[in-house]
Amino acid sequence: MAGEASTARRERGGRARRHRAADRAQAVIAGVERKIPTYELLGEEGLARIEAAADTILREVGIEFRGDEVALRLWREAGADVQGELVRFPAGLLRSILKTAPSAFVQHARNLERSLAIGAEHVVFAPAYGSPFVRDLEGGRRYGTLADFENFVKLAYAIPWLHHSGGTVCEPVDVPVSKRHLDMVAAHLRLTDKPFMGSVTAEARAEDSIEMARIAFGREFVDAHCVIMGNINANSPLVYDATMTKSLRAYARANQCAVVVPFILGGAMGPVTSAGAIAQSLAETMVGCALAQLERPGAPVVFGNFLSSTALRSGSPTFGTPEPALGSLVVGQLARRLNLPLRCSGAFTSSKIADGQAMQESTMSMLAAVQCGAHFILHAAGWLEGGLTIGYEKFVMDADFCAALHVWMSGMALDDNALALDAFGEVGPGKHFFGSAHTLANYETAFWESAVADNNSFEQWRDEGMKDAPQRAAARVKRLLAEYERPKLDPAVEEELADFVRRRKAELPDQWH
């Protein structure tokens, strides 16, 4: 296409993209399907108590919407009690509004084979989000850069157990705050073909993110299909600020997905008791998801949740502890009763490095996420230090656990081959199964094998340098990055994206905070 006028190219690209849109809407759905039951912690009575508490908070205490007149107008029109910026919700109002929210939807990828169903029996693993710092074994802890950001996008692309490219995988601190979103979204569109998240740090940045998705997917397609997500935090307790509600409404207005997530450290942004923190979280999330429905009924939303505990002596947040693991199970039950897709938990830890503490906490937290029935698991790989750091080695170790969870969620085969009665007849008492026909027939698919764990003998492990898990993971990081190959992208789309980024960077001032 070299030499053709940019406008013509853009138009043809537009037609081509519209044509492809029909294919995409019937896309193959990637991700992993849960074939095992969720873990039901509470009975009807307990769940009803928490729901009643949330309803009481909504009706009597209320939620403040700060600085967003449109949001306040929408609530007034919907029948809420609006006093200044404080909104109180009569019983049943939010559940009634939430009826238009889809219980499941597809987030389309620009590679149709990587589109993801969010909801029902589908589970999506996405990288950690939002760390200003990165860490690797060689360089230690340092501020993240755009190069780091791109590395993590490449790693998530290369690892099949991560289905989603995430959003702010790390903060590219070498790019002005006002322009980062452009480089991040461009990386998610250029370096991977998995689904991704856009910016939420200002309404205009949300709109830029969506506009870039329109360039890649086609304007009409985007209006009819979800292709990008925004992760919206409540300012817990019981506040939404204008940055968040305006970004939330921007995503909803464009028919894109808002993931609504209160961030509650018990004892700080919520009560120290789990049941109360969950009731608060339920109240805040229902309000955010309902606001998206008021902006555009039917817009996809994800019921999000982020509970953690605090070390009360120091006030430090703690992660991967038993209380939020139980909390996840309960939140899963509550989300199912609302019939909304759930985002929950991740590979959380407060450890600074990928040591035993990190993996113990992350494993407990991730198992709670998949057991509770979460559909979209952000922070599934890389999280360290309460989210302040994303670790390269941790990323690969966590992703390896995501691989294990694929097997775990596939459940147990119970057919005649699995029951292996013929094998017992063949082998008999006291003999070994190594060479049996049944073993040979099932050899290659029988057991999951880790890409990071060392299962060799002590002697072999010693002779190979006594490497610990992060050392082995570091080698895997290097190999994955060395072998990375960019997925194909229509050159016309790529140029149009680059044009957009250049234009917006020229328009926007450099801001560093």
Added chain:
Amino acid sequence: MAGEASTARRERGGRARRHRAADRAQAVIAGVERKIPTYELLGEEGLARIEAAADTILREVGIEFRGDEVALRLWREAGADVQGELVRFPAGLLRSILKTAPSAFVQHARNLERSLAIGAEHVVFAPAYGSPFVRDLEGGRRYGTLADFENFVKLAYAIPWLHHSGGTVCEPVDVPVSKRHLDMVAAHLRLTDKPFMGSVTAEARAEDSIEMARIAFGREFVDAHCVIMGNINANSPLVYDATMTKSLRAYARANQCAVVVPFILGGAMGPVTSAGAIAQSLAETMVGCALAQLERPGAPVVFGNFLSSTALRSGSPTFGTPEPALGSLVVGQLARRLNLPLRCSGAFTSSKIADGQAMQESTMSMLAAVQCGAHFILHAAGWLEGGLTIGYEKFVMDADFCAALHVWMSGMALDDNALALDAFGEVGPGKHFFGSAHTLANYETAFWESAVADNNSFEQWRDEGMKDAPQRAAARVKRLLAEYERPKLDPAVEEELADFVRRRKAELPDQWH
């Protein structure tokens, strides 16, 4: 009592012990009570398929009992089909025999406050068992000694989250094989007052172990109450050897508990498919537990299970992988249908050190154990390298996770204080809960806090020497051992035990294998 005749002392000791027996029978039950549901993986149909497969194995393939004429006679008398050493079991025979096995029982401790209920809603954590090697950060990996053994008994005594002293915590390789059991049981009786396990490596050693328990608890008490356990392995697949069945029968004959545990690495001692390995395990365990009932109806038994996977390229066993975690959940369901107490899983790993691999694998494995409804969780602390090594730091890190599991199993409070509605009224939108009346009232009990994890800021962690989890655990090991104080033991009992050990050591030849 110094200067009194040994015989008189023994008699008075005997009377005193008989007197205490009445108290002990109503002992306070330590351990932890599960207040949350088990995780039900399969439905009725799937469980019935596995049970039917086990019944087919028992009826058509059978189980060999090698070298134990008494066992063969017991089976013949019970109605089994005995051909040489091969025993086949008509449908329903074993389930009928197992009706005399208690669904729960108390293993008494010599400190009545530490007696443990095994079964029902009770969960018991016990140390790793059977490692020839020990490891610590300073000394690396080396053969275990009696000093190591005693250290681990002291650690298990000092840590409240371990309820049980275990058995062969490590092999005391500096003591002849023929005499180790005497020193091990003596350590469990002298250095701790928690319940423990005796020897099973020969019938006479099992009987020595039980005899030492009689010295400590009184002969009559032991005949009426469980005070010691023996861990009996099937020689999977489908074989019991005479060492094991004679030891099993020795424990049962004395009304003591046999824990019956097939050891199945899929693809080696059983099929590579989980459902088949579980059917085999069910068959083997039912047979072992039933043999104990034939020896003495009503003798306590524990339905045990040890499933793992193999890395099929190398044949190495793997641990903490998803397949045995799913297997544990199914085994839990099967044990409940038999109404027998369950031993399952542990802090398994194939890692050589207490790194991220170790804790990821151990956490997955331990969560499966508590979620599946296991009552007696051996190997809950210290396991490394597929069980070949017990690690000091790993022991403390695992025990810390046992502490977390205590909180996890306690479930979620849902009373008015937990729901915290008053706190929301007090705090309101946008304020923090740190100083609220509700936070202050619940401050101290709100969240579990790890004894090993570092939740501090990066800067504080860096300034304190950037310690990883094993380094922090090593410091805790040192402190626990330095602060250890022996529990009280009646000097008459202690002397009688020492007499017994001296006499038996004089009688027995030194054997080193």
